[in-house]
Each structure stands twice: as C-alpha cells, then as structure tokens.
Amino acid sequence: MNKSTSSKVFKTNFTKSVALPSLAIIIAISLFCIFFSKDAEQALNFAKNIIFKNLSWLYVLLVTIFVLFLVTLAISKFGKIKLGADDSEPEYSFFSWIAMLFAAGMGIGLMYFGVGETMAHYATPANANLADNLRAKEAQLYTFFHWGFHAWSIYGVVGLSLAYFTYRHNLPLAIRSGFYPILKSKIHGKFGNIVDVFGLCSTFFGIATTLGFGVVQLSAGLVSLNIIPESSFNYQIIIVLVVMIIAVSSAISGLGKGVKKLSELNIIMAVLLMLFILVFGPTIYILSTFTEGLGHYISHFISLTFNTYAYEKGSQEWFSNWTILYWAWWISWAPYVGLFIAKISKGRTIREFILAVLFIPAFFNFLWMTVFGSSAVWIDEHIAHGALSVFAKNPDTLLFNFFTYFPLTTFLNILSILIICVFFITSADSGIFIMNGIASKGAVNSPKWQSIFWGVLLSLLSLSLLHSGGLASLQTMTLITALPFGIIMLLLCYNLWKALVVDSEYSAKKYSHGSLNWNNTNWREHLEKIVTVSKKKDIHEFLNGTVKKAFEELVVELAKNNIEAHINSFSTPQRAIELEIEYDELRNFKYGVMVQGQTVSETLLKEKNTPDMDLETIFQPITYFGDHRKGYDIQYLTKDGIISDVLREYERFLNLSSEGDHDLIMKPNS
Template structure:
C-alpha cells in the first residue's frame, strides 16, 4: 500500500500537511459563511491597504533597486550553476516562458481596463483629457513594469543561485542557508515554505479568477452564454481539467510548448490590433509613454497619496497597493519557474533579461490595447468607457467591437486567455509541488494533479465568496507576510553571492598561478635545452 501511495505522492509532510489543512480550512469557512464573506473580504482589504500600503510601496522599490545594483556590480559576472554551466533553453524560449509565467492572463484582463479606468478617474489632478490620457498610461506602466519584474528577479535569482550554484534543493527555504545554516532543514524552513505555498496558491488563484471572468465575458459575447458565477465555476473546472492533462508532460514539453504557443498567438493578436487600430498613434504614444514613464519614474514610484485632501484618498489602495501585494504573492511561483529555466545565465544577463525584455513587451501590449481604448474615447469614436469601468472583464471585447473582424478577434482573445490559464495552472502546480516535496524537481504526477485541482478550487471559492474584491484581498493578505521573507532573501542572496565571488577570485588566482608556473617551466626548459646544445657544440 505504501509503495502504491508513494507512486502518486512523495511529500515533505511538515510543509504539505500544514499548507493543505490551512487551504481546506479557508475553503470550508468561506463556503459556510457564504454571502457575508464579501463584506469581510472588503473590510480586510481596506484595513490592510490603509495601514501597510506605505510598506508595500517602500519594499517594492527596495527590491528593484537591489536587483539593479547586484546585476551591474562585480557580482554580475557570476554564472548560475558554475563557470562551465550552459543554458538549457534558447533565449527565445527563455523569454517566452518568462513572459507567459509572469504576466499572461493579467495583461489581457487589465490591458484595456486599467488605462481606461485611470483615464476616466485620474489618480492625480489633471487639466485636460489629454493630460489624463498620458497620466493613465504612466500609471499603467508603473504597475506592470520594472517593479513587478524586480520582485520576480529577486526571487528567481535567489532560487537559481542556491539551487544550481550551491546544489541545494529548489525550494524557498534553501535561499536562507547563508543566514540560517542547517536550520533551514528544521521547523523554521518548514514555516518559510508553508508561507511560500500559501502565497503562491492565492496569487495564482487571483490570476485564474480574473482569467475565467474574462473567458466568461468572451463566451457571453460570442455565444450568449450567461455571465454568472456558476458559469465561471464550471469554466474553472473544465480548464483545470485541461491543465491537469498538460501537467503530465512536465516543463520541457507541456509548459515550454504552451508558452511558445501563447507568445505566437499573442503576437498575432498584437499585430492585428496595431494593423486595424490607430497604427501611427500606437507607435507614437509608445515612445512618448516610455519617455514619460522614465521621466516621472521616481515621483510615481514613491507616491503614497499622503497629501490628498481628507476623504479623497484611497485610489492607491485599489490599484498600486493591490498590484505590489499581488506581485509579491505571485513571486514564489514566477521566481521558481524562471529559476528552473535560467541555469547557465550570468547574474547580469539574468537581471537584464528578466527586467527589460518582458517589461518592454508588456508596455507595447498596454499601449496597443489600452492606448487604443483611450484613443477611441478621446476622439469620441464611441463611448466605451462607462461599460469598461462597470465590468473590467468585458473591456477587451468592448474594444474589439470598434474594429473589423470582431467575432474572430474575440474568439482568439478567449483562446489566448484559456491558454494562459492552462500555462499558469500547470506551471504553478509544478512549483508548489516542488516546494511541498522538499525541493524535488520531478515529484510524482499525482501531486501535480492535486495542486492543479487545489488552485482551481481556491479560485472558484474566491469568486463565490466575493468576486474581484475577494481575489484582491487574497493577494494582499498573503503578500504581506511574504514581503518580510523577501527582505531577508535580499540579505541572504547578497551574502551568498559575495562568498561565490570570493571563491571565484581565489580559483582565478590559483589558475593564474598554475598557468604562470607552467609558462615558467616551459621557459626554463627551453633555456636549459639551449645551454645543453651550446655545451655540446
């Protein structure tokens, strides 16, 4: 019986069982309490945002600055996996997997909705609609740009370094070895991994919940299927089933192939909107949006609404604070995933690739879709703003109605969201599976299925228990404790990289000395031969 069970499950019990019990308790309480949970979720979100919003703003900036300094310092030359390590994936495949895992569903859901929301309800005072449009794109870039990827880069680099260079298990606890030593194998390490599992699961559930709301809206538009919570729960069940099938293929086939397919479909979709939309405006505004983002980067990054008039604040709680918490709770998943595919990259290459490439692609997407939505509203081509603000999940399809081939484009949009849903779900299953299995990279398939089903179940329960508010609350609540884990992670990574740098210097000196000895022997040998020949002559 034990052998049969181990065929499907190979768990690290001190992490697997506490995490599982806490998740089951959450699901049970939410279902038992029922409708009042929506009010409870709203109160929790408001309370946390009001009292710790400043903390999320501070640490998110800190994580980004740390990554940039590390990447472009003397530590940037360190290669993940040792000097002889070679990348397992081409740069193209690597970028595709980074982008699919890191943003995916999110930019499709918010790509139109967020800029439109900021345009109609500007976060700061503006004097004209065109100024509101510029500000809307700046804040959209802020939320989806370098800060998000700075968080992912910190976690991904830490995991990749300690797993590949120090040969420790690929799990969150391993990152703290320079600080905790062998204590990472005790209860402290177990607590760290349990927090990571919960943060990952609820971060994933937030994305999956947003994704399924958008799929439902697309199907309602295309086939008049009811846009209800019941439909969304059924969709989660169906798409989760597809994700569990993909899980069997693992990361080298299933996840890699799906990620590349997503990029291809996404590229076609992006080219389509650029071609049929205001092409020149998209390219012009992309350049201007980048310039505005760079110019106002620090003022936006550290803005906390502290000087807002009494009763006027609160915008940041629903947007910036939510995003920073979401990215932090999402970071164990994305970080571990990009760590697994980044062996053989140097620290500088890793930081540069993770920060710049997905960010620039995301900005182009936001400009093409969100910017086009603003263009439609700004030029009074159609009054799409109120409908988008009322229901963010319909935003993409409302925009596509303004252009040719609406039905085909909407169908592609639904397929893209479903594909990203599946990619996120099976990638997340692999990651959580690794953490709860004690860092094993190839744990039994049964565990992956269990976690894929759990992710879908939590997403469904959150939708039943409070919709979008519940999803946002889950992200903020789990992001807060994990933010402290990331702070310790910075110190641990720095300590580990410094030791690695010192070792590399010692090895280089040793190699140089050996090379010098060889050259010296060679020179002395040649002189000795010449001397012998002269004597013989």
C-alpha cells in the same frame, strides 16, 4: 488491485512536514471563505484598509529597494556570476525562456487589464482636477508604472535568489534555500518548513483566485461569440474543468514539453493580436503615444517610485486602490512566479537574468498597454463618444466591447479567448509544477498522481469560492499576506548579497605561495601531449592508466597520514574517475577527471601547422570539483604532475575551509 500495485500507483515524494500543514491551512481558509463569505470579506477588507492606509509607505519603500538592489547587482562585478557552475549552459533557448517567464509572470493580466486599466485611469484619474487633454497621457503613465520595472523587480528578487542558491550551491528549489547564509543547516528544519508552507499556500491561493476571476472573463467572451447563452455557474464549471484537464496533462508531460510549447505558442498569438490592433487601429496615434509615453515614464520614474501622496490627500484613496494594491498583488504572486523563473533560469549569468527579467517583459507590457489602452482611449473620444468609458469598471466585458470597433470582430474574439485559455493553462500548469516542488523540498520528478491531485484541489476550491462569493475574501487575504512576505523578500536580498560577496572572494582565491612552484621537469612529454590530437579511446586510457595510478598512489600516501580517501569511477553520463575525501561537517573534497568532447573549428583543421589535427571532435580529460568552479584540461600532466595538481587543490580546500566566511560553499547543503 492488490496492495503492492496500489502503493506503487500512489507513491509520493511529499515532505509531510510541509505538505500536510499546507493542505490543512488551504482547506481551512477556503472553507472559512466559502461558508462565511460576507463576514470574511468584511473583516478582511477592514484589515486590508488599515494596512494600506498606515503602511502604504512601507510597500513603496520595499519595492524601491527591490528595484535598486537588482540594478546594483546588474552593474556590479557580481553580474558575471552564473546561476550554476561556471561552465553550465542554459537549458532553454532565449526565446523559450522569455516566453515562459512572461506567460507565468503576467499572462492573463494583460488580457484582463490591457484595455481596462488605461480606460479606468482615463475615466477616473488620480487627480480629479486634471485637464481633459492630459487625462489620456496620465492614464498611460500610471499603467506603465504599475506594469513596468517595479512589478518585474519583485519577481526578479525571488527568482534570482532561489536560482542562485539552487544551481550555484545545490540547495533545494524552495524559498527556504534563500536563508542559507544566516541559518545554515537549520533551513532543513522547522524554520525552513514554515517558510515553505507559507510559499505553498501563497502559490495555491494566487492561482485559485486567478482561475476564479479569469473564468468570468472567459465566459463573457464565450457569450459574445454566442457559444454559450449566459455566463452562469454551470458553464463556468465546464470552463474550469476543461482548462484544468489540459493543464494537468501538460504538467504530467514535463516542464520542457508542456509549459515551453504552450508559452511559445501563446506569445506568437499575442503578438499577432497586438499587430492586428496596431495596423487596423489608429496606427500613427499609437506609435506617437508609445514614444511620448515611454519618455514621460522615464522622466517621471524617480518621482513615481518614491511618491506616497503624503501631500495630496485627495489622491490617497486612488493611490491605495491602485498602486499599493498592485504592489501587494505582485508581492503575493512572487513566491509562485519567482520559483518558476528560478526553475527555468539555470546557466544564465546574474546580469543576463536581471536585464532580461526587468527590461524585456516590461518593454513588451508598455507596447501592449499602449496598443490596446491608447487605442481604446482614441476610439472612445473619436468614434464611440464615451461608450467604452461606460465599461471602465467592468473589465470582464470591456475587451470584447473594444473589439466591436474593429473588422473581423469574431476572429478577434476567438483569438483572444484562445490566448486567455492558454495563459490560464500555463499559469495552472507551472503552478502545479511549482507546488509539487515546494511540497517535496525541490524534488525534480514527482509522481503523476500528485499533479492530478493539485489540479483537482484547485478546481474544486476555486469553483466553490466562486459559487459562494468567497473569492473576493480570498483575494483580500492574499493581499494582506503580501506585507510579511515583502519582509521575507528583504531578507532574501540581504542573504543573496552576503552569499555573492563570499562567492566572489572564493572564486578569486589563488593558490598559496607555497604551491606556486610545484612543477615537474618532464617538459618534452608535455610538448608531445600538447601537439598530439586525442581520440576518445586515448583519453579513456589516460583515465584508466595515468590518472588512476596517480589517485591510487595518492590514496596510499594519504592513508599513511591518517586521511581516508577512496576512488570512484563512472561510465555515465560520461566516463569519469574521481578521488574523494569525506567529511562530516565540511563538503567532501573531490578531485575528478571526466572525458569531454570539443568540436574543432574548420579553420584549425585546414591549418598546415597543425598536421595531426584531422578530427572534427577531439576529447580532453577535464577536471571537476566538489564546488561550482570550472574545470580545466590536464592531458599534458604526468602521474606526478596529477598528484601535484590534486595536492594543490587539496591545499586550497583546507585553506578555504579554515576561513569561517566560506561556510556557504565549504559546508554540505543537504
């Protein structure tokens, strides 16, 4: 292979100031956990216990703020703002969107803790003195609490912030973008690099620990099916390699083809598995406990949210080992899941985003945890006579022991293993996609070898950590880093609120009183154009004739006033022409007109009072601007009318530029 061919194959879009420090930190920490696993685990556990003991109140307060913040945005006037331009549409169907965010956000955890957590709370309740008849009810309550609205509010804060700044203000899809309101262009410097390094390392370690611990459950399932004789390290190597090969192949194929299809497949398989347990399990008991459990959770929501067990010393250890650990774990995963949710949420409104992200996955979690958890408790009490409780501290095998009390046990084991595999693949797949994005400042397309590189690195380090016993140390360190990232998330909330206030004021800004009366008197021409149906060639002629002449005349007049403007023409993705005035510190002023098709309703086609309406698709000249505002139809304007409209927009642009509060929108972002 010659030099030119080699350089083409290994072309990269990595940002060196982000990728190289991240790789150095990832490798250094991994080696420390591999070669000094016992010392690392002891030291990190000591640090974790001190943080959890003394700062548990801060974790509780942070998560509470995140919940309240999202609810406030959803019911406020900001809820109607789109994550993108005002006329942008979602890239994915609602089902595909929900399936992808669900697979990335919870995925494997549902299989791991679906039976395990409820049984753990049932076997060892938070209150040791709890009456036997209340243990199952409280076990369900705390499972709902840990997997409900609070968990998804953590993901929602990061996802919403990054989606807003990425799609509304054309910033890179990276954590640094969430700091634009307070740092402005400095996000492209050292501080932005530091934030992205933190996000990249957190994403890598989160996926590595999940891959390492999850392979243990997969191997346990394969043992139960007699596919492998034992859950040894050699077989775990094979499992990781197979999963990662599929994940990398999926990542290379693209987000829309890979993760989308796998997520849709997996949500269907998961629902089928849940329905099987519901039908062949204690159906009436499950439905009754779900209804009562949901009410119990809602009625205790406020007290659960703020409870720090300050007056219940005997429950504080349980509180640290469960609630605080969960809040730390969700926060540690927030950079990865938040970035992925942001990536797939373009075109949604803020209200739609919040309601969907908070309620739909949480409701499914409640149903899942009830079907599996409550069934396990009922079986343990009435059939197994305590045999399932024995496995409460071993969730790796608990699920497969649970299946032995149902018909078609082998089928259930196979289906659950398939679901676990696909959840692993989607987590690794989307993780590779996100790591590529962070390491390249939000680049949309990355060379294929970079996906292979992340897959190989994830496989090697997760297997090395698993073999050396250093995986637990890495997990503990990840939990410790959750606290500083929780503070970063608090700043993201502040920045997002500040930006939304500016956005709302900007969009509500009207034309100045001096321009309201700008008009021309050619109303007959206006009427003729309004009632005449336009074909594509008509609009092309309008752009090349009336619009272009208006722009050319205006460029000349602007030059006389020492303002340099130029005209740009485009043929793809649709025919367009624009007038642009460039600035160094401000966002360029841009007034463009593009050809846009619109489908005509059958009702209008049949109307007698629209004699010229005989086309199923009509075309219009629609304006667009340098900011995110929605354009409008100008086909009825004459040359002078277009000039007046451009000047009206330019006057608005200058007026807004003079107000410092609008820097977020008026300044360039790259």
